[in-house]
Amino acid sequence: MRIITGKYKGRHFDIPRSFKARPTTDFAKENIFNVINGYVDMEGAQALDLFAGTGSISLELLSRGCAPVVSVEMDRDHASFIRECMTKLDTKDNILIRGDVFRFIKSCKQQYDLIFADPPYALPTLATIPQLILSKGMLRPGGLLVFEHGKHNDFSDVPGFIEHRAYGSVNFSLFRATSGGALVSSAPAE
Structure with missing residues (x-):
């Protein structure tokens, strides 16, 4: 797993073979971050990485200037791996929460500039997650x-x-909120 760009560009982290998580491919990650740049100024943006898995997205967000980045991951080994990666980068801008994403969403009082959610594709409640986040x-x-x-x-x-957006077998849906708290459904001007 590598960081594509930003202040930690090129840093590599070896994911243990025993991990069940599937990190977002470099190809998909690079492309979706190019899209995100059109919507959000990441420098100083507060970001949330739900279902953080290996921490690949959290690391990329930090490298691109997001701070703080909150990473929520339930698996003990994955959370430990994320903590190790953050220690290797010597960053204090990551807040790691080891816990259930749905409980986190239910109790969350914070608002974020950018939320990245990458649940297991086979999760039975996957289809409910965008509306759950947006309505909260x-x-x-x-x-x-x-x-x-x-x-x-x-x-x-x-x-x-x-x-x-689709990059190979990886698909992303993007959603936005407006200044009045209502939701908006238009893409940025190109």
Whole structure:
């Protein structure tokens, strides 16, 4: 696993073979971050990485200037691996929460500029996650939710949906909140 760009560009971390998590491919990660740049100024943005897995997205967010980055991961070994990666980078800008994402969402009072959610594709409640996050008001006005999912999911009817991107077998749906707290469904001007 490597960090693609930013202040930690090129840093590599070896993922233990025993891990069940599937990190987002470098190809998909590079492309979706190029899209995110069109929506969010990452420098100083407060970011949330749900279902953090190996920490690949959290590391990329930190490298690109997001601070703080909150990483939520339930698996003990994965959370420990994320902590080790952050220690190797000597960063204090990561807040690691080892716990259930759904409990975190239910109790969350914080708003974020950018939320990245990458649940296991086979999760039975996967289809409920975007609406759950958006209805909870976890996005700041103008904030962006990036939701990674399999090719069989379609979120275009969820309020706040702005676009879908596919890179190989990796799919992303993007959602946005507006300044009035209502959701918006338009892409940025190109």
